[in-house]
Amino acid sequence: MLEIRDLHKTFNKGTINEKVALNGVSLKLEEGDFCTIIGGNGAGKSTTLNAIAGVWPVDSGAVFIDGKDISGLPEHKRAVFLGRVFQDPMTGTAADMQIDENIALALRRGKLRTLRWGVTKEEREEFREKLKVLDLGLEDRLSTKVGLLSGGQRQALTLLMATMKKPKLLLLDEHTAALDPKTAAKVLETTDKIVRENKLTTLMVTHNMRHAIDHGNRLIMMSKGRVVVDVKGEQKKNLKVSDLLSMFEHAAGADEISDRMMLGDN
Amino acid sequence: MAEYFSMLNPEALFNSCPGGIAQGLIWGVMALGLFLTFKMLNFADLTVDGSLATGGSVCIMMIFNGYNPQLALLVSFVAGVLAGIVTGILHTTLGIPDILAGILTQIALYSINLNILGKANQAINVNQVKLYFTSNINLLNKTIMIVAACLIVIILILYWYLGTEQGSAIRATGINPNMAKAQGININHMKIIALALSNGLVALAGGMLAQYQGFADVNMGRGAIVIGLAAVIIGEVIGEALLRKRLNFILRLFFVVVGAVIYYLVYVFVLWLKFPADDMKLLTAIVVAIFLAVPYLKNARKNSFRRLARENKKNGLTVEE
Numbered sequence: 001m002l003e004i005r006d007l008h009k010t011f012n013k014g015t016i017n018e019k020v021a022l023n024g025v026s027l028k029l030e031e032g033d034f035c036t037i038i039g040g041n042g043a044g045k046s047t048t049l050n051a052i053a054g055v056w057p058v059d060s061g062a063v064f065i066d067g068k069d070i071s072g073l074p075e076h077k078r079a080v081f082l083g084r085v086f087q088d089p090m091t092g093t094a095a096d097m098q099i100d101e102n103i104a105l106a107l108r109r110g111k112l113r114t115l116r117w118g119v120t121k122e123e124r125e126e127f128r129e130k131l132k133v134l135d136l137g138l139e140d141r142l143s144t145k146v147g148l149l150s151g152g153q154r155q156a157l158t159l160l161m162a163t164m165k166k167p168k169l170l171l172l173d174e175h176t177a178a179l180d181p182k183t184a185a186k187v188l189e190t191t192d193k194i195v196r197e198n199k200l201t202t203l204m205v206t207h208n209m210r211h212a213i214d215h216g217n218r219l220i221m222m223s224k225g226r227v228v229v230d231v232k233g234e235q236k237k238n239l240k241v242s243d244l245l246s247m248f249e250h251a252a253g254a255d256e257i258s259d260r261m262m263l264g265d266n
Numbered sequence: 267m268a269e270y271f272s273m274l275n276p277e278a279l280f281n282s283c284p285g286g287i288a289q290g291l292i293w294g295v296m297a298l299g300l301f302l303t304f305k306m307l308n309f310a311d312l313t314v315d316g317s318l319a320t321g322g323s324v325c326i327m328m329i330f331n332g333y334n335p336q337l338a339l340l341v342s343f344v345a346g347v348l349a350g351i352v353t354g355i356l357h358t359t360l361g362i363p364d365i366l367a368g369i370l371t372q373i374a375l376y377s378i379n380l381n382i383l384g385k386a387n388q389a390i391n392v393n394q395v396k397l398y399f400t401s402n403i404n405l406l407n408k409t410i411m412i413v414a415a416c417l418i419v420i421i422l423i424l425y426w427y428l429g430t431e432q433g434s435a436i437r438a439t440g441i442n443p444n445m446a447k448a449q450g451i452n453i454n455h456m457k458i459i460a461l462a463l464s465n466g467l468v469a470l471a472g473g474m475l476a477q478y479q480g481f482a483d484v485n486m487g488r489g490a491i492v493i494g495l496a497a498v499i500i501g502e503v504i505g506e507a508l509l510r511k512r513l514n515f516i517l518r519l520f521f522v523v524v525g526a527v528i529y530y531l532v533y534v535f536v537l538w539l540k541f542p543a544d545d546m547k548l549l550t551a552i553v554v555a556i557f558l559a560v561p562y563l564k565n566a567r568k569n570s571f572r573r574l575a576r577e578n579k580k581n582g583l584t585v586e587e
Contacts, residue, residue: 053448079450092448094441097434105438108431109450115427118434161449 001201002029002169007051007061009225021047022058023225029169034195034202034216038209038244044225045205046087049171052203054078065168080110083162083200085155085175092158095147099138099157102146103127106161130160134190152183156190163194170195172204176211188215213239221248270540279538283531284406290530291413292399292474294523296490297497298420299346299467301522304498306428307440307460309357312368314494316375317349317465318487321472323382326482329390335397339473346469347462349375354458379484389481399477413474420467421519427463428515436460468494489547492554493529499557501525 009022022044029035037045051058054075062071065081086092093102104119104127124142131139134156138149146154155175162170172191176184192215195202206212212219219236221229221244228251231239296318303311321342328338349371356367380386392400399409427433438446439456446453468490476482505513505521513521532553537543567573578584 075447076450076452079448082448084448086444086448091442091444094438094445096441097437101434101437104431105434105446105449105451111431111450113430113432113435113451113456115430115432118429118431 001031001033001066002052002203003027003064004048004052005062005064007048007063008059009047009051009056010059020225022051022061025051025061025222025225025227027220027227029201029203029218032199032201033218034200034204035218035220036212036216037203037205037220037222038207038212039222043222045222046173047225048222049084049173049203049205052078052169053082053084053171081168083165083167083170085158085162085170085172087174087177089151089154089158089178092161093146093154096145098143099131099146099149100124100127100142102157103130103161103164107165109165130164133193134160150183152179152187155179155187159187159191159194163198163200166198166200168201170200170202172202174205174207177207191215209241209244213241213244219244221251223248223251273540274538279535282534282538284410285401286530286534287527288399288401288406288409288413288478289475290527291410291417291523292471292478293493293497293530294417294526295413295420295474296468296471297494297501297522297526298417298424298519299464299471300491300494301498301519302424302460302464302467304495305440306437307457307464309364309440309457309461310368310491311350311353311461311464312365312491313349313353313371313375313461313465314368314468315487315490316372316379317346317469318472318475318490319379319482319484320345320349320375320382320487321469322476322482322486323379323388323472323484324469325473326388326390326476327382327384329395329397329477330388335395335477339398339470339477342473343466343470346472347466349469350462350465351458353465354454354461357461358454358457376484383482383484386485387481387483392480397477397480399474401478401480409478416474417523421516421523424519425516432456432459489550492547492550493526496529496550496554496557497526498522499525499554500528503557503560504528 004025004027007022007025009020011017011019011021019042021042025044025048027048037048039045050056051061052063054070054073054077058071062069064070070078070081084092094105097105100119100123104123107123127142128139131142136153136156138153138157146157149157159175175191176187179187188211191204194200202216204216217236218232219229219239220227220231229244229247231247296314300311300314303309324345325335325338325342328341329335352374353367353371356362356370357364362370392402398412400406401409428437435446435451436456436459438449438451439453439460443453446456472487475486501521501524502518504524505518509517533546536546536549541549575584
């Protein structure tokens with residue numbers, strides 16, 4: 001499914017701000033894997049996702065999807081394979097466009113933008129049905145500008161947009177970090193449901209140990225631009241926060257554990 | 267004072283209104299082009315000062331050389347499209363910031379326009395060719411009708427286009443380029459397409475304007491962006507004041523044209539007041555600055571530290587030392 005091989009990326013090379021963000025990240029996901037990525041600030045979690053999405057080219061290494069090397073494709077061409085939800089609720093949607101227009105844009109991911117009508121009547125009906133699943137009352141507000149929605153509503157909508165046209169890989173970049181705990185729980189619940197129903201291969205970055213343990217069938221932990229812990233199968237099912245902490249201490253040293261990870265029980 | 271007022275002739279004002287309306291409508295075509303980049307793409311495109319004159323120059327030289335005036339307008343449009351593509355490539359492929367990319371093309375077009383015209387100013391004999399847009403007093407009403415008909419067609423096409431998949435992609439690019447990329451939109455292509463269309467419309471307006479005045483001048487586009495912005499902004503403010511929430515997309519396009527006509531009627535009025543024509547650009551700049559500043563100042567007044575301090579004092583929350 002997804003394979004990344006020995007990714008390296010250094011930002012601001014040769015300056016005083018030089019930062020090695022990825023230092024040889026390799027990872028292989030099977031079809032239908034739901035993998036959570038955890039790690040402290042600057043561990044390279046989001047950078048890994050951005051490398052897969054093609055926000056910039058990596059310094060070296062390769063990204064394969066279904067055995068095809070996509071390392072040389074620009075961001076908008078990789079979008080064909082990917083569904084993405086970002087940390088900032090403002091990033092994933094176009095605020096000044098209507099809900100239906102936003103979904104319609106996502107539905108045409110990977111297609112040539114022709115001179116056909118941007119949203120059709122049948123599509124609107126389809127959107128209404130899909131929005132009902134979110135249980136936020138958005139199905140009656142198709143013509144509302146997305147900018148008028150709350151952060152949680154926007155994230156749920158972005159999630160729908162990312163998955164409506166089934167992606168080969170779903171990338172969730174701390175997509176609940178900017179939400180209040182209650183809304184975050186709801187968006188995560190919806191995430192689980194959508195991922196399960198569509199059998200999506202998913203990579204979810206989180207700061208929150210609890211979330212990393214409760215969701216998905218695999219967990220990797222990153223530190224200093226490398227994967228340091230990889231837990232799957234039965235071991236992942238029985239994983240506890242204390243196990244995770246000791247693994248992490250062992251792999252990366254105690255000082256690497258950030259306060260946010262420790263407090264991440266909400 | 268009395269002498270000044272006795273100089274003003276109400277009949278003259280009345281007589282110059284149709285001309286103002288006709289010019290306003292032609293500038294409405296230009297403003298619609300600017301709307302596409304300024305409002306949809308969020309791109310302040312300074313190319314228009316050059317491409318307006320390019321449209322005028324191409325149109326006049328073609329008519330001068332015996333071509334059909336309609337064909338001349340079509341070629342003006344194409345010339346504008348090419349100018350827009352140049353700015354687009356400078357901005358996207360070569361990474362030059364939007365305003366600079368526009369200025370570079372604009373300056374380049376100045377030389378190109380001089381080459382097209384062969385001199386700074388070229389007139390045609392308006393009595394020898396059948397023009398569709400003319401300032402001839404007897405035919406002015408016909409000009410107004412034809413420009414209005416063109417505008418209806420252009421507005422309908424723009425409304426349709428911006429509703430298509432491609433138009434939606436352009437709007438998304440303007441609103442949130444990161445989102446657009448994540449949805450597989452090639453934002454560079456969208457920017458180039460929008461700039462091309464926009465400058466096509468601007469050059470078309472330049473062609474119409476050149477036919478209207480019977481000549482093309484290499485400086486005819488100077489300050490065009492400010493006039494276009496004035497039209498877009500005046501139209502928006504008036505549209506929102508009159509219709510509030512009912513201001514839908516097609517009406518927004520319509521009000522861009524209304525803005526251009528109002529601008530030219532004010533222009534005619536101010537000239538009638540014997541305001542020196544040389545100072546008109548200063549006046550335009552002041553008007554545009556005011557309209558651009560009003561929304562900001564309105565908001566700043568609502569969220570002001572000074573106002574809070576004043577109110578706290580009034581309500582006794584602040585204890586004076």
